[in-house]
Amino acid sequence: MYRTHTCGELRLEQQGIETTLAGWVQRKRELGGMTFIDLRDRYGITQLVFDENSPAEIKENLKKLGREYVIQVNGLVRERSSKNINIPTGEIEIDVKKLTVLSPSAVPPFTIEDESDGGDDIRMKYRYLDLRRNPVRDTLVLRSKMAHEVRSYLNAREFIETETPVLMKSTPEGARDFIVPSRLNPGEFYALPQSPQIFKQLLMVAGFDRYYQIVKCFRDEDLRADRQPEFTQIDCEMSFVEQEDVLATFEGLTKHLFKTLKNTEVGDFPRMPYREAMEDYGSDKPDTRFEMKIKNLTELAKGKDFKIFDEADFIGGICAKGCSEYTRKQLDELTNWVKRPQIGAKGLVYVKFNTDGSVKSSVDKFYCEDDLKAWGTSFGAEQGDLILILSGDKSHTLNALGELRLEMGNRLGLRDKNIFNPLWVVDFPLLEWDSESKRFYAMHHPFTSPKPEDIPLLETNPEQVRANAYDLVINGVEIGGGSVRIFNSELQSCMFDLLGFTKEEAQAQFGFLMSAFKFGAPPHAGIAFGFDRLVSMFAGLDSIRDTIAFPKNNSGRDVMNDAPSPVAEGQLKELRIKLDLNDR
């Protein structure tokens, strides 16, 4: 070993002992002939002292040292005269007798401090330096700990961690697959898994009873802000269970993680039907850290000759407490905000319940004070509150109100990162109609079981059928989701019909699962958590990027090692493919 102790280990009790330390030069300063160095490793920082009388050789070496040099020192632990109470080793220092330079360092392109002066691009290019910074490394240590806690919890409950193939079969359903040409099978391709869904269901058919895996998944999508082409899931499946069993097990897991990693007790998770989430929060992943629920004003607000409302399918609003003093400028800003294409509202109506008791709105022409007060009553609005109203087609308006609610929550400081509000959203619709392709899509996936009591509706009103599907939502973020699965091959065939698969398509894509179901499939259900998102939430980050050691940028590039990259012609030849760059 190059060291007897780490840089975070020595305390006053070790005073007088000889120690060998190794690490990086965090800082070097000179003071009255003495040289002080903060020596850093993963475990902490220890102060080194070189006095005036150091041998010439050491002095020579000392001169060369700059930030991020890797050195090894030997010396005696002694009490520090001016203690640093901010660090655990702050009561001691090392009186250095021997200094070895293990590796020199060029001047780093940004400072290796908790608050770096490096921009995003440079930090990503030199990711190995960025990872030296405490906040970045702390997140990855948290990630490692979380993975271990997940495994401990599930292993104690008879779950078998089982690896499923990374080289699997391509299926056209869902997002785009990454594909891998097979050299041994020319003209054929593997696909990287978007999820191990089918394999985990096969493991249930195989009688594994309880499966989990912390597993990489892949989606070749156009990368939006917080997407990565490869991401990690906590993937689980259980046999002989019903929805309640899955919710209880994974509510337990989530509580366990909060307890062990955040020392936080979160109470029992409320259940909220999808419909309620959409109508009260305008979102299937409501942030319940604050109220500000959406109210339906459609009946109240119609029939007063305000054409926009009279023609609207839906009118709804939220009440922002204490915002009645919003200025014209602030309201214009909000109006522009809701008109952005991402939100897509046509305009914003407001009602101010002023602190002097007066009421003022942008639609005073059409509504008298009593009308507006009646609206206020439906919100429980008080003096000082501001009501913000949108109208239009119901589902878009609810979405827009949901976004506006979150924005007002931000402005009012109601979204505290240290408060965690988990809940289950349940009773999702089984199917979603896509008006473009004129077909139903599975809202969760094609193997999701309808609620038994809704099965008769499959033939008459498929859009009304609810699924035994559920999402875990924390603070407005969908952390995980899952469903009870269909385990009966006839019902599964019927689902494929509804989703517009021909018999042949269903057979080609899912034939082996359907075949498996013929040999005695147990009832089963499962769930998957987005591991990166969960780490990000626990770390208080806004993005998943820094939960990943070596992430990719928005073009799917690793700018550190410049991947992807061209490959040799011969390699493509062996794979029996060629580039096709010119035909469009």
Place this chain on the structure above:
Amino acid sequence: MYRTHTCGELRLEQQGIETTLAGWVQRKRELGGMTFIDLRDRYGITQLVFDENSPAEIKENLKKLGREYVIQVNGLVRERSSKNINIPTGEIEIDVKKLTVLSPSAVPPFTIEDESDGGDDIRMKYRYLDLRRNPVRDTLVLRSKMAHEVRSYLNAREFIETETPVLMKSTPEGARDFIVPSRLNPGEFYALPQSPQIFKQLLMVAGFDRYYQIVKCFRDEDLRADRQPEFTQIDCEMSFVEQEDVLATFEGLTKHLFKTLKNTEVGDFPRMPYREAMEDYGSDKPDTRFEMKIKNLTELAKGKDFKIFDEADFIGGICAKGCSEYTRKQLDELTNWVKRPQIGAKGLVYVKFNTDGSVKSSVDKFYCEDDLKAWGTSFGAEQGDLILILSGDKSHTLNALGELRLEMGNRLGLRDKNIFNPLWVVDFPLLEWDSESKRFYAMHHPFTSPKPEDIPLLETNPEQVRANAYDLVINGVEIGGGSVRIFNSELQSCMFDLLGFTKEEAQAQFGFLMSAFKFGAPPHAGIAFGFDRLVSMFAGLDSIRDTIAFPKNNSGRDVMNDAPSPVAEGQLKELRIKLDLNDR
């Protein structure tokens, strides 16, 4: 829940309680109007009894039941009249009051028993049924437990489990990469990792200090008997350590696994230099469960006009205890065995030390009894022993003798699967000369550090330079290997020179690692264990295939779901590639 207990849970103490069980019909038999069913789940088997007076509805259902039907039953736990001491639930049975068929089953294509009647192909096609068999599932449960024990051990020692990218940069060195076309970067490709080697070294540069990962790796090789295109490694790296520290840590891990999973104490692991392994065992992965060491007879056997020996570079043999009675036929068989292309010997010379004191050899014409006895002495041969001798070029002959030694070990029953002999093979050569491409290859990989005392030989006798590289070998299987790394960019450049890389090639392939080394790289070393092989050894299997839930066959196919497969033309177009099947 569909059950109150599992099929492995109930005991005599639960007599009289009401229970609900669910599982698969393992066996159904009728006896004197009663019907007995063995109900199976992952946890065990419980006997169900349906008496003559069961309601008609139950009787009707009972008639339909065949093997592998999934059923749910409710009834009372009662003492069994004829106990089955072979299973933990053998003292009780369930007096069934209610029977529900959850899933029917077609007749399975092979019997779901510990000893199946299914051949390999059919078992792989219906892998989900094969996985129902206890021995197959037990291996996967062992695998899950082993992964957890590995993690517990390493987490307790400050290792951070860190995920590295699956979509990484292609490098021409080493085995063939699987590559993945990038849609967002037309004409460019990711590669799947053959190992996370460079990333783990970057994590050391990043100051992570101790890294591990249980990780999928990929090699696009022509698949030999026991290869899989995707396999799993326990991948580790440590900073500020020397070879001894790595050996101590991972010897500790290995002992921990033997202790916790096999309840076996293995002593301290011997260290054997590579040269000794090659000369005594003809292998760099010696099976030390038995002696039968190779002896060099070159000096003793030359000069007696036996042309084959006189012209041979090397003559060596092994002594098979108690085999002097081998018949002509057995010796011919052995001769043919060593002449197979895999072994490649030209012929086999034997000397029998008969129990009557006489000596008989296939080269009696050239050697007198005293000559032969002198050979015997060098082996410590006794009456009843058989000496088997090969000759030729030294390295091939040693290899062939190594194989012959293993074969004789098998025949003599010296390779007991319940005995475990771990050892470290150390002091590997740094470089291997490839006479075909006339260049040196890194024996371990290009980042392996030479022994400091051998560095001067790099310029004069590179082939003699020993590396700080080590392999963990158990029972003749290479379980893992690793090395101390070069952490100095000048020495690394020198290695790339020796390996015949131009400056540009080295820069293009490893430039980002070399750049990283410029910012203060700590001394570091690492190791990787073949996880599939370790599981296979602990499970007493001869192949890694059954350590993998969904393995591929020798053509890299998953015969269950028929992957790889053709993909849609449009998918290739999006990726800007096309097939190129006709040009050869």
